[in-house]
Amino acid sequence: MKTLLFTGDDGYNALGVRLLAQIFKIDYEVTIVASKVQKSGAGGSVKAYGSKEWGMETIDGIDAYWVEGTPADAMEFAQGYFKNGFDYLISGINIGENIGLSTITASGTGGAAIRALTLGIAPRVIIMSWMQTSQDSGNWARETKEEVVANYLEYPGKAVKFIFEEIINNDYFGKKLINVNFPANPTRDYKVTKLLQDLTKFYKYPVIVSDNTFAYGEQVYNYTEETKSDISTDVGALLSGYISVTPFVIE
Structure with a gap:
């Protein structure tokens, strides 16, 4: 069975990470490694001095490791602890969209993915974010109960699995990094886009x-x-109701 690591910047017990685990745990050997608490906007920063504590809990039957530090710190731990790495890695599902390179690199979700790639934890990585309604965003931020997770299995849950399989089947569209943004309203229609530069x-x-x-x-x-009308960009596609799938590289 292929191995799949989940991370992100909303915490190891966040609704988005738990949703990923519920979606994929039947078909993959899944593990969670993430910061202990929400670290939105941490980018790729790491704790400069001193040791970092870690721990493990079982969440929904899945091993979930927390790190007292940033999302990038969590990936440092993962690289040291899991000697064989993982076949796949998803960072997300992030609260709110991550568009354009400068936003991705400022995001802890993006920072974790980039750190994981540069450390060789997985050969290629995917960042996933959801441009939610205000109500969904509120739930996403505070609720971690299993029954709340179930509310999102239809969307974005099924769309997440569909897009993941599309990315795998298309060989990551020739890149090692993929940034995916889901619009607020349910859809499976997607556009392969470029990053908004401005x-x-x-x-x-x-x-x-x-x-x-x-x-x-x-x-x-x-x-x-x-x-909005320029659906060749991640922003345009997202605002037009499409899932934006953006292959990119970090020079």
Whole structure:
């Protein structure tokens, strides 16, 4: 049986990771290795000094290893602990979309995948994210109960497995890294896309900086119909209701 490792930046017990485990545990030998708590936005950073604690629990009948550190730290642990590596690796399912190279590399989910690839934990890796509704995002962030996981087996669950099999059958579209984004509404239609190069076409820039509070706000969407209609990019495909499948390389 082929081996499959799951990781991400939302924590080893996160709903997205547990959903992956439920989807694939019948057909693959699955393992979870991830940060102990949510580390969104950690990128590829690692803890610079001192040792890092780790532990193991059984979640839904699956061995789940947690690391007191970043998602990249979790991959350092995986490379040291699992001497034979894994056949496949999925980092996700991330809360919210990861589009464009600069967003992927800033994401802990993306950072874990890239670290895993460079450490040789798996020969090729997949990043998976879901552009959720506000209600789904709230559940994703806080709920880890098995009955809540079951609510998402239809979507994005079945779509995740379908896309994974499409990627395998198409030999990863000739690349070692694949970034997948699922739209909010259920679909299996996908486009093979390129990364958005200019983030100002999707997010509002410059950010609004306050001299009074010494703070600035969160990223907000700010895109045009031109951006949405260009389904050759990950953003355009996603906004048009398609699953975006983006093969790419890190130079």
